[in-house]
Amino acid sequence: MxxxxxxxxxxxxxxxxxxxxxxxxxxxxxxxxxxxxxxxxxxxxxxxxxxxxxxxxxxxxxxxxxxxxxxxxxxxxxxxxxxxxxxxxxxxxxxxxxxxxxxxxxxxxxxxxxxxxxxLPSLEQLDQRDKLHLRAFGQAHDLLVPDDEPVFRLDELRRAGERLGYPLVVKGKFYDATVAHTWEQAQKAFHQLHATWGLPVIAQEFVAGHEINIAGLGDGAGRLISAVPMRKLYITDKGKAWAGITLEDPALLALAEQFVAATHWRGGFELELMRGSGGELHIMEINPRFPAWVYLTAASGQNQPAALVHLALGEPVAPMQGYAVGRMFIRYAWxxxxxxxxxxxxxxxxxx
Known part of the structure; x- marks a missing residue:
């Protein structure tokens, strides 16, 4: 035996x-x-x-x-x-x-x-991809990032809306975002986000298109260990993906590689993207940890949390190749x- x-x-x-x-x-x-x-x-x-x-x-x-x-x-x-x-x-x-x-x-x-x-990433890495610095980060690394502006007062928000135009995306400094179509909606979002997450609130240029997310893992030395892209199929009123499907798209994987190579990112991350009508990929946010839908990576053949464990233990981890395309997740209440x-x-x- x-x-x-x-x-x-x-x-x-x-x-x-x-x-x-x-x-x-x-x-x-x-x-x-x-x-x-x-x-x-x-x-x-x-x-x-x-x-x-x-x-x-x-x-x-x-x-x-x-x-x-x-x-x-x-x-x-x-x-x-x-x-x-x-x-x-x-x-x-x-x-x-x-x-x-x-x-x-x-x-x-x-x-x-x-x-x-x-x-984990370093404090410097964390700061580079922060919402307050994302525009500058994109310009430094040839990445498309919508124009934005931090705002501390309503008069600053009004000026930002006049400059960036409506619809206007109003974001909390940690979480949550609202697409405001009018000045009145922007004011309401500002007060809600200020009360929840503090200041500043971020006013960001609206980009029309399809939302795509990439869950990824970097080894801290510039290598992309894993990247699994997902398109949202159902979005809640809080902007959270309630259903999604894995995609096959070399451009998305190349963007994840570009991000990790530029930052030497250490740990899990999520790229929140908007694909414009011409196919261009705009980075809306870079989240410095695994997303809530990260189980889909394991179900698709690239178990990112498990790979992070091996990296943390100092064990060699080769970049993952291939994942199941068309694999879906659907959340439910229980x-x-x-x-x-x-x-x-x-x-x-x-x-x-």
């Missing part, structure tokens, strides 16, 4: 468990990790709120700890992660929210001392039933 080699088992912490109508990437990342052929996992969820659905998905998440909000700073986060590490012995941590990344990046060296690996004792436990003790 031939004995099968035992797969290594890693304990991996994952944030972004809010699988709601505007979902975080955490649950999708966990699904991909659990299907990785090269290793087994124990998943530790890191949550911010007690009603994040991923907390209660016990078939995916083995245990959850609440962590402080990003605004609490690095000291509070490190203290909490030190506590988690004492009990769970994490091998790797995968953050999945834009707003939390600066703290995790700043702590990456100290986390490594604790035995917790990460595979009533997850749990007991209120679990809710009380995570609320009162910060662990479940």
């Amino acid at each position: 031939t004995l099968q080699p035992t797969r290594p088992r890693y304990t991996i912490a994952v944030t972004g468990l809010n699988a709601i109508d505007s979902p975080g990437p955490g649950v999708a990342v966990i699904r991909a990790l659990r299907e990785a052929p090269g290793f087994a996992v124990r998943i530790i969820g890191l949550s911010y709120e007690a009603l994040e659905p991923g907390i209660y998905m016990h078939e995916l998440v083995d245990k959850t700890y609440q962590i402080p909000y990003p605004g609490a700073g690095t000291t509070a986060l490190l203290e909490r992660l030190t506590h988690v590490q004492e009990h769970e012995h994490l091998d790797l941590l995968i953050p999945n929210f834009d707003a939390e990344l600066p703290n995790f990046i700043r702590l990456s060296g100290r986390l490594l001392v604790l035995g917790i690996r990460t595979f 009533d997850l039933i749990t007991d209120n004792t679990e809710f009380h436990q995570i609320s009162a003790f910060g662990e479940l």
Whole structure:
């Protein structure tokens, strides 16, 4: 009888468990990790709120700890992660929210001392692709990026609208965007985004066309490890993809390679694109982490979260070739039933 080699088992912490109508990437990342052929996992969820659905998905998440909000700073986060590490012995941590990344990046060296690996972009890389600097980044690297302007006051928004024209895209500095067709709609969006995400709000030139997204993974040395493009088939009122299909298009893969070569991007990313009537590709946003639809990459033959684990462990990873074209995802709502004792436990003790 031939004995099968035992797969290594890693304990991996994952944030972004809010699988709601505007979902975080955490649950999708966990699904991909659990299907990785090269290793087994124990998943530790890191949550911010007690009603994040991923907390209660016990078939995916083995245990959850609440962590402080990003605004609490690095000291509070490190203290909490030190506590988690004492009990769970994490091998790797995968953050999945834009707003939390600066703290995790700043702590990456100290986390490594604790035995917790990460595979994240640098603060400089994070800053280069920020919405506030995206236009300049595009000009520096010969990438098409719509004109935009940060605005702090309504009079600045009015001037931006007059210069950029309507429809006008009004964006929060971290998340959310509204296409305003009138000045009144732009004002409303400004107030909502200011209240939710703070200032500045970004006014961006509207580009008509078809929305396309690319989920990718860079090795930090200029190599593109994986890129899977997807066209949105259904979009919610919050602009989130609720259904999508993988595409075969060399131009999209070339754009992902151009981005990684220019930035030496380290980790997962998402390019949000608009394809104009002439076929030109405009970069609307560059998200510095895996998207919420990243499980589609695993289902299409390129398991990006699993590849990130190998990279974080210092193992060689060859660029992936080929993926299933025409593979679709469709999200759906599901009533997850749990007991209120679990809710009380995570609320009162910060662990479940």
